[in-house]
Each structure stands twice: as C-alpha cells, then as structure tokens.
Amino acid sequence: MTGLWLVSGSTAALAVLAMALTAVAARRAGRVSVVDTTWGIALTVTAVLAAVLGALVGDGDHWRSVLLVVLTAIWGLRLSWHVGSRSGGAGEDPRYADLLARGPGGALRKVWLPQGAAIWLVSLPLQVAAVTSARGPATPALVGVGCAVWLAGVAFEAIGDAQLAAYKRDPDRGPVMDRGLWRYTRHPNYFGDACVWWGIWLVAASAWPGVLTVVSPLAMTWFLAFVTGAKLLEETMMKRPGYPEYAARTSMFVPLPPKR
Template sequence: MSKGASLGRIAVAYVVAFAAATAWLVVGPDTPWLWLDALIADVIATLLIFVASRLHANSSFYDAYWSVLPPYLALYWWIAGGQGIGDVRAWLILIVIVLWAVRLTGNWVYSFPGLHHEDWRYPMIRQQAGRHGTAADLVAIHLIPTFQVFLGLLPVYVALVRPARGIGWLDWLALVVGLGAVALELVADTQMHRFVRTRQPGQVMDQGLWGRSRHPNYLGEIGFWFSLALFGISASPHDWWWLPVGTLLMIAMFLGASIPMMEKRSLERRPTYQDVIDRVPKLVPGVRRRTSG
C-alpha cells in the first residue's frame, strides 16, 4: 500500500475516532467533572484507533494520536471551561501545544513510509506477551500512552477550567520553555533527516545537537511537558506538588524504557554506536554518567 493510501486510511480512522469522542462530549451523559468527561472521550477514541490497528494488523495507526490529542482536549477545556476568548494564558498554552503538535505530527508524516511498516517495538511487545499479545497491544501500545498523555495535560485542565490567578512571570517562562523545546525538537529532527539521507553504511549520528546529547528529541519532549506544568502552577500555585507528575512520568518513560530500547537496538545494528555512548551525554548536554575506576 502506498504512503498516500496509508495516510488516507489513518486519517479516516482518526476522523471516526474523534467524531465519536466529540459525540460523547456533546450528547453523552455528563459527569460532575470536565476532566472525567474528557478522559472518557479520550478512551473511546483510543479504543476505535485500536480497532483500526487490529483490522490492519499494524499498531502504528496509534502513533500520531500522541500529538493530535492535546490540541483537541485543550480546545475542549477552553470552550467548556468558560474562561473566554480573551484569556491570555489560554492563548499562550494553545500556541505552545499547537506548534508542538504540528511539528510532531509533521515529522511523523514525513518519516512514515506506509502501512507496510510498523514500529519495531510493537511486534516485540506482542511477541513477549505470547498468547496475550492482543491484550498487550491494547494496554501497552494504546491505553498506557493515552493515560500518560492525559496526565501530562492535567496542568492544562487546571489552567483552562479552574478559576485562576492572572497571568504572571511564570506564564512567560512557560512560553519560553515550550517554544524552546519545540525549536529544539525541530532542529534535531532536521539534522537527523539530513544525516539519514547522506550517511554511509555503519555510520552513527554524532553531529550537531546529536553530538551534545544522544537524544535531543527526547530532551525537547520533556521540555514541552514541563512547560505545561509551569502553566498549571502559575494558574494554581497551591497545586505545585502534583502538577509536574505527568512530566515526571514522561522522564521515567524515556529514561527507563524508550532510551534503553533505542540504544540497545542501535548497538545491535551498529556496534560503533558504543563510541557515541562513551563520548556524548545521554540526555542533558554537559551531564555525564559517572564511571567507576
């Protein structure tokens, strides 16, 4: 199947999924909390994407959901929360989220070859689960990321729905952090795409941002979610103790799962990648792991 036809099928699945989510939010039974209404709609959309994934035997149907959901929920909370179109903090949040979503979705579209391809991690997860492969697909590949993104968006809920303080310096700091994170990811993506087009067999990426951090894209992703936490704290300072939980879970996922899996695969395919591990910090430039001896 061509890339265009593949993207068309994925787009149809997303239209159906978000139409169902919107129908729930508009005509479905209300709960006492807007966050719970949104979570139910989120799960409904996720389940429909899962159905499409299984019908096409390809869980990469879910990949773009990570980036298209946040603008949808933020816009819903803004409208349903009644803060009004003149809310400056809401505009700042939407600017950061939309730019992040456009960059991440665009990068996925650019890199996605078509439905003949599936993210290499997904078959591995299903195979490790054995006869419970379908359940692992639903939970590990679809539902857990959905809940993780939702937790990361709770500061946005607080900022857009609850009565909040007026805009302050922390909002502007959040804007700078968010825009900087998006710019970091954009530059890292551009450098990686250029490298992939010109690399020699066995060559590993250690140029530009990738020569200062082995995973600058993940560093930018962490910065984005941290900026959302800052917006939430600015709106509701007394909730500072729990609003960064989503960001901390993102960090745990990247450090505990995503990065180790990526680096193990890189070493298996290109043993010279060990030299990059020895020379380049894992995530934050200038911060290196201590070695014994």
Template sequence: MSHRSTGFAVVAVIYAVAGLVGWTIGFSYPLITFYADIGATIVVFVASMIVGNASVYDPYWSVAPAVITMAWLGDAGARQIAVLVLMLAWAIRLTANWAMSWRGLGHEDWRYTRLRGQRVPFWLVNLVGIQLVPTLVVFAALLPVWPAMTVTGRPWNWLDVVAVVVTAGAVVLEATADRQMHRFTREPANRGRIIDRGLWRHSRHPNYLGEIMFWWGMWLFGLAAAPGWWWTVAGPIAVVLLFRYVSIPMMDRRSLERRPGYAEHMRRVPALLPVPFSS
C-alpha cells in the same frame, strides 16, 4: 504513493470516528475528558487490530492533546492563547514528522514488530503497552493544561514567561533535532553510521529531551494559573520515566545491534542532558 495515500485515508477515517466517540462522551471537565480519551483510544486500538498495524496509534500522541486543549478553552486570555498556540505548534510539528516517516499500512514501527510473537498475546501488548499506557501518560501530562485553560483569576505573571521560554524552546529543540536527523539519514555515505553532529553531538536523544521539556513547560503554565494544582507535576514526571526507562533503552539497544561503535558513543555522549548537566 498510492499505498501512502490509502494508509493516510484509513488513518483519517479512524481518527474521525475516534474523535466522534470522544466528543460524544464530552470534555466538560477532566474526569469526563479522561473517559473520552480512553474511548477514543479503544476505537484506535480496534482499528489497529483490524488493519493489522499498531502504528495506527502513533499520531494519537500528538493529535489528542491538541484536540483536548481546544475543547478546554474557556475565556481567551493571554495565558490561554499562549498555551493553545504552543500546543498547536507542537502537535502540528510532531504529527508532520510522523507523516514524513510513515510509509503506509504495510509499515509498522520496528518496536511493535519486535513485540509480535512473544508469549503474551499481541492484542494485549498492543492494547496495554502500545496504546493505553501512552494515553494515560499523556493525559497525566495534560492535567495542568486544565487550570491553564480554564482558571482566569490569576493574571499573566513571570511564571508564564518562564513557561513560554521552556515550551517554545522545547518545540524548537525537537524541530532542530529532527531536521538534523533527516538531513543526516538522507546522505548515502551516512548509512549505518552514528549521528554525532549538531544537537546529537551533545545528547543521544535531543528529540526526547525536547519532548520532556515541552510537558514541563505545560506544567509551568498550570502552576502559573493555579498554584494549588502543583500536584499535577506527576504528569511530566511520568513522561520522564517513560522516556528514561522505556523509549531510550529500546533505542539504545537497537543502535547497539545495528551500529558498530555505539557502545563507545554511549560512553561519550549522555542520553539526554548535555555535559556538564548530565551525571
């Protein structure tokens, strides 16, 4: 527990400094926010190199969007309150899920440890692949939140209702998938086994599906507020590509190495969308 407490204290200080840098740069409009987001990421990167643990960046995925959304809040109408509440619910749940699994500064995500010792210097892999790319993807996904939080000319409409259903459903889906996974892994008899119960019976990565749904819901809020911002659909598309071509293949390769029968499991259970929605 002392190692965990020390690790969380260090992370808290790092993120306080990163937040101060971001706030100094400002959040007045998206371009300035982009600079602030990059500046905060650089702070986290430097700190991760000092402490020798790239997992210091992991909570940034869920912490930064909530901070940016609150900074963008203008007049608090129904749409703005809905976006803020759903964003905070998503951020708190995802950050808490990271905190439950992180064991301190001596614990680095297995994906990062695999990247050490490659031909490319790890500092470059850490800066670009582990930190800057996710920051850019999440910032792109956040762009529709700007009109949702600042444009007040269009009243609450049916598209907002759809956005609430999709986004709230995504948070519930992620929370349920994580709870089922934690319950499964706590049982000693399941060590080395493949989870095939609950949501995991119908999708190999229901938590990733929920994450993708969340950002599509945020795009719907932006579309409801300002249809001219439809082009921000590039954000949720980038999230889909990140999970589909990076996160899911890495997780599947690891499971193939560690769990007998996972190849058959992959043939039976689709990666994201449950049958009959998955091709």
C-alpha cells in the same frame, strides 16, 4: 470543583475514544506504531476541549487556556505530521515489535491502555488551567519562563529531527548520527519533548492548584527516557555497529559535553 470534574471526565473519555480509533487504524495499517501519530493530535484536541469546557463552566483565565491550546497545537501537530510523514508505508516500529513480543498480553494491555492513560495524565496542566483563575504578581514571570522553556523544547526537537533527516539523506554518512545536537545527547527529540511539557506545566503553575500537576511533566519525562522512548529505542540501537561506542561518549538524555 464541579468544573474540574467535568473537564477531567471529558478528557478521559476523549483519551479512550482516541485509543479506540487508533486501534482501528492500527489494524488496517498492520502496525501499532500509528499511536505515535495519534499522540500529538490527541493532546491538541484535549487542550481545545479543556479550554472550551473551562470557558463554559470554570472561572479560569481564558487567555491562559488559549495560550496553552496554541502551545500544545504547535508542538502536537508538528510532531504528528513529522512522525506520520516519516513512518508512512513503513513496517512495525522495532520498539513496539519487541514490546509486544515480551511476556503475556497484547496491544490492549501493552499499548492502548497505557497510552490512553498517559494522554490523560500528561494533559492535567491543561485541565486544571482551564478551570482555575491566576492570581498574584508572579503569574507573568511564570508564564514567560514557561513559554521560554517550551520554545527551547520545540526548537531542540525540530532541529534534532531536521539534522537526523539530513544525515539519512547523506550518501557519505557514517554508521552513527553524531553531528549537531546529536553530539551532546543521543535523543535530542525526546529531550525537546520533555522541555515542552515542563514549559506547559510552568504556564499552568501560575495559578493554584496548577503547581500540583507537576506529575504531568514528571510522567512525560519518565515515559520519554525510561519507558516507550529512549530506553526502548536504545535496546535496538545498541545492536548497530558503532552505536555502543557512541553511547559510551554521549549522554543518553540531557545534553552534556561528549566524553573523551
């Protein structure tokens, strides 16, 4: 238990530091949306910190911590690179502009504190897996299923991003992106993100009490679908010609056959 408290406290401090550095970068860039680039990097560093501390003070299976570092790093660094390269030189993201314009409170209350807390909360499976030892015959099966779900999520996210980039380069594109994965869900990248963290949770759940960290993928899915992800973006997209019709026939989050 002492090891878990150390890992948990250290990762919380890391989340605070990440948001402080991001706030400085945001002031220089003139936009708070740089936090989207921080997200993947911060969770990757959190995975590394948890694994190192777990090796020093915990009794966890170190191979599992290393696996979680690899899974988190592949997802997080790809995401941060994609978001950073796409938004470089751009203005404020309309999602954050609308968020900051609503009601009282500034970036500290609306962005930095919630995002920092989310980083710590989402990383709970990484923290617990670093200091607990897997036992029982179900472990290989859960790890394998978790890796498969993670792989599906990464593929879904990366393919969706690539299809959107190709659409934006097409001079003959229509008013709304409704090709490929986007024909079945309006937000394949957000859905892929959610799958990644359900996969990571399954790997952590192969040891007690990792299963209790189910709050992590639940929170991630909630953020992606109903808070800073799809729902916030939908408010802007609904103003575009053709998007309401696209939304009427296409699932918002979970991929489903389009309605006629």
